[in-house]
Amino acid sequence: MTKIIHDQVWPGSTLPFGDPTRALWIAERAASAVLRRAADEVPGVTAVSCRLARSDLFTGVRVSMTLAAEMNRSLPETAGLVRRSVADTCRHVLGMVVTDVDITVIEVHHASV
Template sequence: MACGRLLSRVWEQAQDTGPTPDPHPTSCPHCRDAVEGLAPVNAATRALRTETSPSLYALVDRIMNVVRAEVRLGRLLPLADPVRDLRIAESAAARVLRQAADAIPGARAANCRLVRAEQDTEVRVTMTLAAALDRPLTERVHQVRRSVLDAAGRELGLVVVAVDITVVDVLETGPTPGPALSVRGGAS
């Protein structure tokens, strides 16, 4: 310290409840400031020592709760923000992209997976869907791909380098409405 005393020695003397053989620590402003600065640390240390430590089972439960929460989230994917390290859970991003696919008439997303591409901030989307056959499949898949890319960039801030789509099922199109029947059973 500035007065030439060792901090450890001044602290020991301050903690000693008996008569002080050396009056210096009580009269020196450097020693008094040091003792006052260490008092909150001492109080916190005492409080921690009296605190009961959690049981091993409680600790394991807390760790497992964190692990389970991580598993539910899925992998964390990077968002396209070079300044901040922002991430989104794969499950949340997949939900938004499935909704974007479902917004296209005649298409229903079945599965959506997102994986990191070669660049750390890029993502590749793999999606399976069911599609109606009332229009060419290539046209419908192109619309779904555009919708997914738009939602990924605009709503999520993901840089998607590819959207791989596989049609795995056929959607039934509803019956075409015919002419209305009259009450007598004939066409009106």
């Protein structure tokens, strides 16, 4: 029972917002949810997981994401669209600089008609 409560309350690691005072932080779980939605906005993509890690002392983050994707375009093109969406959302919504977006496609589906 304690483990269940701990998993629901514990926010995980925290990451700094792009705040010059360095006084604002966000839980990785919350930032990850925002970035998974950004990936899901790319047609034919479903984000399966998303992890963030600090890449510098201030605002830089490295994003590692796993996806399921439809074959409605080449996978490199799909990965590029996801990287762009995630980086833009990270910068404009979360106020963080993305140093890397690593994409792993773990499932491929044929495009729906």
